[in-house]
Amino acid sequence: MFSLDLLFEAVLFGVLLGCFYAAVSIGLSVSLGLLDVPHVAHPAIMVMGSYFTWILSSKAGWDPLAAGVVLMLPFFVLGVALYRFYYEVFEKRGSDAGVRGLAFFFGLAFIIEVGLIFAFGVDQRSVEAAYIGKSFSVGEYRIPMRMVVAFVVALVLTFALTLYLSKTFTGRAIKAVAQDLLALRLMGANPVRIKQWAFGIATGVSALAGAMLIIISPVEPAIDRLYIGRTFCVVVLAGLGSMTGTLAAGLVLGIVESIVLMMFGASWAPAVAFGLLLAVLGIRPQGLFGR
Amino acid sequence: MKFWTGAAIVLIAGVGLPLLPVNEYFFYAGYMVLSYVVLATAWNILGGYAGYVNFGTPAFFGIGAYSAVVLFKWLQAPLAVQILGAALMAGLLGFGVGLLTLRLRGIFFAIATVAVIFIMETLMVNWRYVGGATGLQILRPTVELFDTYTRMLFAVMAVLAVGSVAVARYIQVSWVGRGLRALRDSEEAAECSGVPTLKLKLFACTVSGALMGAAGAPMPMYLSFIEPVSTFNLSYTIGALGSAIIGGMVHWAGPIIGALLLGTLQQVVTVTISSEINVLVVGVLLVVFVVAAPEGILGLIRKWTRSSSR
Numbered sequence: 377m378f379s380l381d382l383l384f385e386a387v388l389f390g391v392l393l394g395c396f397y398a399a400v401s402i403g404l405s406v407s408l409g410l411l412d413v414p415h416v417a418h419p420a421i422m423v424m425g426s427y428f429t430w431i432l433s434s435k436a437g438w439d440p441l442a443a444g445v446v447l448m449l450p451f452f453v454l455g456v457a458l459y460r461f462y463y464e465v466f467e468k469r470g471s472d473a474g475v476r477g478l479a480f481f482f483g484l485a486f487i488i489e490v491g492l493i494f495a496f497g498v499d500q501r502s503v504e505a506a507y508i509g510k511s512f513s514v515g516e517y518r519i520p521m522r523m524v525v526a527f528v529v530a531l532v533l534t535f536a537l538t539l540y541l542s543k544t545f546t547g548r549a550i551k552a553v554a555q556d557l558l559a560l561r562l563m564g565a566n567p568v569r570i571k572q573w574a575f576g577i578a579t580g581v582s583a584l585a586g587a588m589l590i591i592i593s594p595v596e597p598a599i600d601r602l603y604i605g606r607t608f609c610v611v612v613l614a615g616l617g618s619m620t621g622t623l624a625a626g627l628v629l630g631i632v633e634s635i636v637l638m639m640f641g642a643s644w645a646p647a648v649a650f651g652l653l654l655a656v657l658g659i660r661p662q663g664l665f666g667r
Numbered sequence: 668m669k670f671w672t673g674a675a676i677v678l679i680a681g682v683g684l685p686l687l688p689v690n691e692y693f694f695y696a697g698y699m700v701l702s703y704v705v706l707a708t709a710w711n712i713l714g715g716y717a718g719y720v721n722f723g724t725p726a727f728f729g730i731g732a733y734s735a736v737v738l739f740k741w742l743q744a745p746l747a748v749q750i751l752g753a754a755l756m757a758g759l760l761g762f763g764v765g766l767l768t769l770r771l772r773g774i775f776f777a778i779a780t781v782a783v784i785f786i787m788e789t790l791m792v793n794w795r796y797v798g799g800a801t802g803l804q805i806l807r808p809t810v811e812l813f814d815t816y817t818r819m820l821f822a823v824m825a826v827l828a829v830g831s832v833a834v835a836r837y838i839q840v841s842w843v844g845r846g847l848r849a850l851r852d853s854e855e856a857a858e859c860s861g862v863p864t865l866k867l868k869l870f871a872c873t874v875s876g877a878l879m880g881a882a883g884a885p886m887p888m889y890l891s892f893i894e895p896v897s898t899f900n901l902s903y904t905i906g907a908l909g910s911a912i913i914g915g916m917v918h919w920a921g922p923i924i925g926a927l928l929l930g931t932l933q934q935v936v937t938v939t940i941s942s943e944i945n946v947l948v949v950g951v952l953l954v955v956f957v958v959a960a961p962e963g964i965l966g967l968i969r970k971w972t973r974s975s976s977r
């Protein structure tokens with residue numbers, strides 16, 4: 377039953393899957409890793425992006441990937457507004473923002489989830505495009521086209537964000553916020569405006585991630601619960617706020633999940649991300665590439 | 668003394684009421700409300716006093732329910748033994764989770780507890796003995812003294828509710844509660860002043876888990892059925908955490924007020940409108956309260972009495 381061939385196939389699939397996991401986690405890597413916002417609603421916002429992609433794609437006939445790119449703008453605005461609100465209500469007041477800030481995002485995730493149920497029902501939704509459903513073969517392995525699309529988009533996203541954070545002025549300012557808030561303030565910069573901008577980018581990226589999610593597999597409103605495990609696992613494993621670390625951690629999760637799927641069957645797959653997350657938190661909370 | 672008279676009155680009412688000819692539905696709905704009182708009170712011991720947000724309520728509730736099922740199926744154990752076994756297992760889980768994760772703070776502790784839910788759920792889905800993914804039908808044994816099994820369960824849950832509130836109150840007023848509050852405000856300062864922070868956190872985590880497990884133990888009997896997806900549902904998380912935050916986290920009375928309010932509201936909304944709306948109502952109330960009234964209903968009452976006494 378166990379063979380090298382199967383293992384190779386699982387690893388190959390895991391690499392593609394892993395890049396997808398990196399892409400859905402990179403928004404959280406910015407909002408939690410760099411900005412220190414307990415953004416439990418990240419997967420719910422991403423699933424919301426999937427549903428908006430579904431509307432644009434099935435009702436207006438757009439290409440789902442193009443829809444995801446276009447949705448980045450309204451989601452950017454949404455993210456800016458959301459951070460502003462969070463800052464005014466929780467961060468500014470300071471004391472005991474921990475419990476209430478977490479409860480706020482948790483409640484928000486539930487509101488989004490139920491909102492999606494009311495708007496679209498509990499049925500699974502999927503999109504159609506030329507590259508979905510097709511596959512091509514390399515040697516004896518068949519690779520589904522949609523996985524390759526997600527793979528490429530994930531790589532582009534990661535490198536774009538890495539470049540943005542290290543080469544541009546605003547990008548460096550975002551990293552500075554993560555390192556030393558007080559020092560930044562002494563330099564005359566406004567950390568709130570920078571964090572607001574960065575949270576907007578993180579949320580905008582989630583829209584594209586949502587589009588990829590619905591390209592890869594059908595989506596239902598409660599799917600965000602599974603992605604709490606996957607996204608947080610990747611971000612924690614990566615070490616907070618490291619973009620290339622996010623890619624590497626995504627690959628680790630993708631490969632492990634794919635191997636478990638092959639060896640033990642689909643009913644064990646949901647526990648992989650959560651188990652890995654718990655193990656990392658218990659053994660090495662600073663992650664693989666931690667500061 | 669006042670507390671114990673009150674507790675005795677509630678206890679007598681909780682056990683006596685099911686003996687009277689009151690409509691059966693009252694007990695069916697009341698059972699759920701009371702179990703929310705237990706869950707919220709248990710959640711508050713770690714979440715309110717110590718400031719550690721536990722999203723893992725369903726994990727402890729669920730391990731309690733499944734322990735009860737195993738004890739019942741294996742040994743035909745009576746309900747009291749099932750509840751004790753469930754509290755023991757859930758307490759052990761709490762201790763284990765505490766040992767593994769209490770070095771973590773804030774969101775990382777919270778996310779680790781979410782992970783525990785899904786790991787437990789996956790284990791139960793793959794465990795054939797307790798029914799796996801399809802679930803298990805449970806035949807209720809015959810009941811003495813009370814007319815129906817549901818009435819008996821209502822009385823049992825009333826006892827559990829009073830018991831867990833007494834535990835929470837004891838923790839709040841004793842040195843344990845003072846230590847937990849100290850470490851909530853500043854863990855370093857507490858440790859430096861000689862508060863055994865790690866021990867206290869482990870204790871809170873274990874007790875909180877054990878009480879949640881006890882709340883879950885009668886659930887399979889209540890439904891005559893057990894199944895992983897609804898047992899490990901995140902709606903228990905938002906119910907427990909929401910009740911404590913909406914009621915007020917600083918005092919043992921807060922979670923009771925919140926749970927009575929949310930639990931009753933949920934029963935009414937589920938019956939009259941739909942179960943989706945009921946999750947929405949809790950979510951919206953939670954967000955409104957953390958934003959507009961961070962001290963909960965207790966805080967509102969305190970503010971109101973202070974301004975009217977002036």
